[in-house]
Amino acid sequence: MSKADAVAGMLWVGVTAYAVFGGADFGAGFWSLVAGDHHPGRRARELIDWAIGPVWEANHVWLIFVLVVLWTGFSSAFEAVFSTLFIPLSLAALGIVLRGSGFAFHSTARRQRGRSAAELLFGLSSLLTPFFLGTVVGAVASGRVPVGNATGDPISSWLNVTSVLIGALFVATSAYLAAVFLVSDARRAGAADLVHYFTTRAIGAAIAAGALAVAGLFALHADARFVYDGLTSDGLPLVIASAICGAAVLVLLHRRARRGARPLAVGAVVAIVWGWGVAQHPYLLPQTLTIDDGAAPSDTLTGLLIVFGAAIVLVIPSLALLYTLAQRDLVREGERPLPHPTKP
């Protein structure tokens, strides 16, 4: 494996982490948006509020990580993507600003009006960001992003059947991940009504995501033959793994199983993200720019790998400390458990 491949792998770790953690976060915003103001919806929003922990920032750090690794390791691909896809990326950034503002002000806003505004921002951003990031992925996968400063079509590069389907798939996948997570959270909180509420929604989102994934495959077949061929050859085991995980989650949800759904749902997303990576390999921008051709000079790649190693050594123990602290709270305040059980 070349150094460029190692950095591309590092990039993909970031993409995967963002798809899972950022996706679950945006999915929660999606459910918050569609919950409505009436009874079950309001309680659902309270659960969402409670479940989104203090490590929210960690989710979005992955996005910054992806941007920095892309522009440092593969500068010309970064230039191509961010100039040709100016419109969808600006809209995704808009969503991120709204989401971040919602996070910053939500917990400090005491008045209901302030809270509602923060929730609305959170909800809107949860549609904007995954959808437009999905169209970006569709544009890259279908080879519509040529190298250079805005040399691709500013509109049709991302406003096409493949891109829109992948955008919708991203929204559905986020909603699905979040609903599966929220089922566990509701169980942890002892809110049986919400377990039921999110189980039905998780199943619905899973079916929607599955349907969109199949439709997406057809679109890729017609429109992005290279990636389609990759998904059905080298990437096939990962595609199958993703499908099996997804189906298993449906069964577990249907049976109201206490455990297993969460890791399997994450597995489904991880498998498809890596499936896409394998299908595209060795291209960064399919059929115009390979990983090796697009990679930075050797010393820069070494620098990135060193920094990545340092990040693992420094960040993981710190995160572990934070999680332990959050757990310790649960243990010590045993008489006053954080979530109150719902009375029958």
Added chain:
Amino acid sequence: MSVILAEAMHLPLLASSQLEAARSQMAFTLGFHIILASLGVALPALMLIANYRGLRHDDPDALLLARRWSKVVAVTFAVGAVTGTVLSFEFGLLWPAFTGQFGKVFGVLFAIEGIFFFLEAIFVAIYIFGWERLKPWTHFWCGVPIAICGIGGAFSVVAVNSWMNQPQGFSPTSGDVTKVQPLKVIFNPAVPYEVPHMILAAYLVTGFLVASIYAVGMLRGRRDRYHRLGLLIPLTVACIATPIQFAVGDTAARAIANDQPIKFAGMECVQQTATHVTEYIYGRCTSDGVKGGIGIPGFDSFLVGWNTDTQVTGLDTVPSDDRPPANTMLHWAFDTMVGICTMLIALGAWLGFVWWRRRDIPRTKWFLRAVALSGVAAVVALECGWIVTEVGRQPWVVYNILRTQDAVTQADGVWVTFTIIVGLYVLLAAALIITLRAMGRRWRTADGEGGDDDAPYGPSAPLPADVPSEEGVR
């Protein structure tokens, strides 16, 4: 003033495609972020000083300040994370050719910054969680990484800007970069003066800004020990930082006269290379020299080389295409920054003298009024400094290597994104100020302190159970 406005208005008329929109958007978003970034760097340090004092001297007022400031840290850090993310998008959305050509050169610094940012976010959360879950001294030490990461992050980001001023460590200098020497990039010649200048600026701005809030409180009659301490801790830090900043800034100006002579000529309105150059305070820059303003003969040469015989490079040494725009604005920004710093030193000297004589802050209300103004003044100085370094580097984005006009995106629509972002940031600023004021009000009226769930990164509030479930338990 009208001259500056005229020059500023004139800029968009020169616009070629997206350049002026992109420059405006970058200037606006960076100018906004730099205030939050400064708070993110220095406010944790003030919080830790209060925390230390509270524990060491068993001082409940200091501990209360530390606890409240930690919530302000969380809010400003969360907003700063948003405006920082926007900046990282802008590297591609506004300047794709710059990042496409040189991302591989300066990018490692941002990767390092990413670690500091991540760690800072984690330790902000740990610190806020820790108020009720850690032993007091353990809790204090868990806050120390926040301040260290703030300085580390500032180093990384400002080192990139230094590199743009003094690019080195890559080859070839035109076309596709094939060789990079990361250490030469990181420790470029502008780092020794630009990085400390910015970190000190962060401490100075944060110190005066926080002190000014308590000064306003004291002017409104809240003269208890809590407010005095809230004024004194940040003000002491800022007053110590200011004279150091003056010396570092002076060193930086002299280094710039050497490293980027055209930027220096722009700052000082030096048209022709000469010795015995007059230093002008304000005045209007024209091609015939400075009109108006207060001139001190020979002083500009003296400042550059400690001798009025020193030769100062003039703007005429390069073609007009290679000179920075908006000369009067640049000159005024520089003079305003230096002027404000001088006045802040005087404020510090006043405090220092009275404290030395009778261990107290000056009794006159004029002192509190001056402190109340110092926060805004420090922010103005910060923005002026940023204008000097950024506008002064034009027309280059990478000094003498890549022109800003060649770095800008070819995509259409930057005027649209600029307009939207101005609107959004106005709302963001309003929400931030309203939130911080509401927190302050709550602190004044609340008898108890409540939990830490009213800050981002804080623990979640308990899930309310008072809403009866219609469906019941299945």
